[in-house]
Amino acid sequence: MKLGFDIDGVIANFTDVLLQTIKQAYGLTLTEKDITSFSLSVVLGITRAEEARLITDILYKDLPIYPEAKETLERLSREGHSIYLLTGRYAPLRELTQTWLKDNGVPYDELHLLEMGKKYQANIEGLDVIVEDSLEEALEWSSRVKTVLVYDHPYNQSLNVKNLTKRVYSWNEIYLEISQLASNKPT
Numbered sequence: 001m002k003l004g005f006d007i008d009g010v011i012a013n014f015t016d017v018l019l020q021t022i023k024q025a026y027g028l029t030l031t032e033k034d035i036t037s038f039s040l041s042v043v044l045g046i047t048r049a050e051e052a053r054l055i056t057d058i059l060y061k062d063l064p065i066y067p068e069a070k071e072t073l074e075r076l077s078r079e080g081h082s083i084y085l086l087t088g089r090y091a092p093l094r095e096l097t098q099t100w101l102k103d104n105g106v107p108y109d110e111l112h113l114l115e116m117g118k119k120y121q122a123n124i125e126g127l128d129v130i131v132e133d134s135l136e137e138a139l140e141w142s143s144r145v146k147t148v149l150v151y152d153h154p155y156n157q158s159l160n161v162k163n164l165t166k167r168v169y170s171w172n173e174i175y176l177e178i179s180q181l182a183s184n185k186p187t
């Protein structure tokens with residue numbers, strides 16, 4: 001199958017470095033629960049220009065990788081799936097991103113740097129699964145991709161009244177969801 005994964009908030013642990021950076025920049029000690037919106041501008045009460053600078057600062061730091069992310073992607077790749085990395089990081093960060101992926105041993109077939117908020121418009125056909133932490137992106141993907149998994153965070157909660165997405169809490173669960181789909185899919 002063709003599997004699409006977001007990087008930040010799914011493979012890379014952006015939040016831990018965000019919390020440290022907020023402490024340094026604004027003197028505030030927060031926990032992940034305090035990050036209640038995907039928009040840091042809204043959470044912190046800063047302009048979007050300042051938010052963009054904050055995000056860039058964070059991405060230049062060495063983000064930790066989520067537990068089992070590398071091992072699960074390796075396993076999925078070995079099982080014959082194609083790994084598409086779909087990030088909202090902007091183009092100048094391509095090299096830094098490739099280095100981070102290499103240093104962390106993340107296997108992938110294609111890396112796409114897409115416009116944040118419009119990733120779902122990407123010209124990539126035939127994706128079977130998307131794993132995202134942005135609820136807005138995930139919901140839009142649901143019109144194009146049958147299985148959309150949302151990696152749980154306080155900032156992506158939803159009443160999910162139409163079941164357009166399914167929530168996952170770990171890479172172990174991501175693996176189980178994908179295996180189940182693969183075993184049901186006619187070849």
Ligand SMILES: [Mg+2]
Pocket residue numbers: 006007008009010132133134
């Ligand atoms: Mg993300």
